[in-house]
Amino acid sequence: MTHRLFTATFIDNSLFENIYPGLKDDFRKACTGKWVERENLHFTYQFIGDTETNKANEMKEALGEYLKHYDSVLDIGILGAFPNPRKPRVLFIGISNPDGFVQEINTGMEKILRKFGYHPDHSKFSPHVTLLRVKTFEPVLFEDAFMRNKSLHAGSMPGFEVRLIESKLTPLGPVYKFFKIFCHFFLFCVFIY
Numbered sequence: 228m229t230h231r232l233f234t235a236t237f238i239d240n241s242l243f244e245n246i247y248p249g250l251k252d253d254f255r256k257a258c259t260g261k262w263v264e265r266e267n268l269h270f271t272y273q274f275i276g277d278t279e280t281n282k283a284n285e286m287k288e289a290l291g292e293y294l295k296h297y298d299s300v301l302d303i304g305i306l307g308a309f310p311n312p313r314k315p316r317v318l319f320i321g322i323s324n325p326d327g328f329v330q331e332i333n334t335g336m337e338k339i340l341r342k343f344g345y346h347p348d349h350s351k352f353s354p355h356v357t358l359l360r361v362k363t364f365e366p367v368l369f370e371d372a373f374m375r376n377k378s379l380h381a382g383s384m385p386g387f388e389v390r391l392i393e394s395k396l397t398p399l400g401p402v403y404k405f406f407k408i409f410c411h412f413f414l415f416c417v418f419i420y
Contacts, residue, residue, distance in 0.1 A: 228280045229277040229278060229279055230277070230278050230280065230283045230393045231276060231277055231278075231393060231395070232277075232278050232283060232286070232391060232394070232406060233272075233274040233275055233391075233392050233394065234271070234273050234290070234293075234336055234389060234390070234391055234392070235269045235270060235272060235389075235390060235392050236269060236272075236301075236387045236388060236390070237267075237269040237390070238268040238270070238301075239382075239384050240265040240266055240268050242381045242382040243265050243268060243381055244265070246379065246381060247262075247265055250358070250376060250379070253372050254359065254369070256368055257364060257368035257371070258315070258359075258361050258364035258365065259361075259362045259363045260318075260359050260360050260361040261400070262358065263356075263359070264400070267400075267401070267403060268358075269392075269403075272336055272352070273333070273336060275345055286339075286343055287391050287406060287407075289339050289342070289343070290336055290339055290340075290391060293335055293336050293339075293389055294389050294390060294391055295388065295389065296386060296388045297332075297386055297387055297388070297389070298385070298386045299326050299328040299386060299387065300326070300384065300385060301322055301323075301324055301329070301383065301384040301387050302322070302323045302324070302325070302380075302383050303320060303321075303322060303380070303381040303382055303383065303384070304320060304321065304378070304379055304380035305320070305377060305378060305379065306318070306319070306320055306376050306377050306378075306379045307319050307320070307355065312373040312374075313366060313370065315361045315364055315369060315373075316360070316361055317359070317360055317361065318357075318358045318359040318361060318373075319355040319358055320381060322354035322355060324354070330352065332389055333352050333354075336389075390405050391405070391406045392404070
C-alpha cells in the first residue's frame with residue numbers, strides 16, 4: 228500500500244472568512260480556475276509523493292522532532308502569482324515568520340528526508356498558501372485585479388503545527404488527512420486518521 232505524502236502547516240482558515248468571498252468576486256471576470264477550499268488552505272514544506280507503508284512509518288518516526296506545535300508567529304500576506312501576474316498559473320499569498328523557525332524546520336526535515344532517498348526541489352523554499360490554480364485568464368483584467376489586492380493581509384497566527392499529511396485525490400479535489408500509524412501486538416498496524 229502506498230500513501231501520497233507531504234509535510235505542511237494548515238492555516239487558520241477563519242482568517243479568510245471575510246476576505247475570501249470578496250477576493251474570489253474580484254477575480255471572477257479576470258480568470259477561471261479552481262479556488263482552494265478554505266479548510267484546505269496550507270503551505271507545503273516538502274512534497275514527498277507516493278510512499279510505501281513501511282517507509283512512511285519510518286519517515287514519520289524520523290521526522291518526529293519536527294512534527295509538533297510551535298509558539299511562533301506566522302504573518303499571512305502579501306498576494307503573489309507564479310510565475311508572475313502577467314502569465315499566472317497560481318495565485319498565492321505569502322507567509323513570513325519573523326523568528327525564522329519555518330526556514331529552520333524546512334531545512335531540518337529536508338536533511339532527514341534525504342536519508343530516505345527524497346530529492347528536494349532545488350528552488351529556494353518560499354512558504355506560500357496557494358489560493359487559486361488558474362486555468363484561463365484575461366491579461367489586463369487579471370493584472371488589474373492583482374494590483375487592487377496586492378497588499379492583501381489575511382492576518383497573523385500566534386502559533387502553528389507541522390504535520391505529515393496524506394493526500395487522496397478525488398474527482399472533487401484532494402482530501403487531506405493527518406498521517407498517523409499505530410502498531411498493535413507487533414502483528415499488524417491499524418491506520419488512524
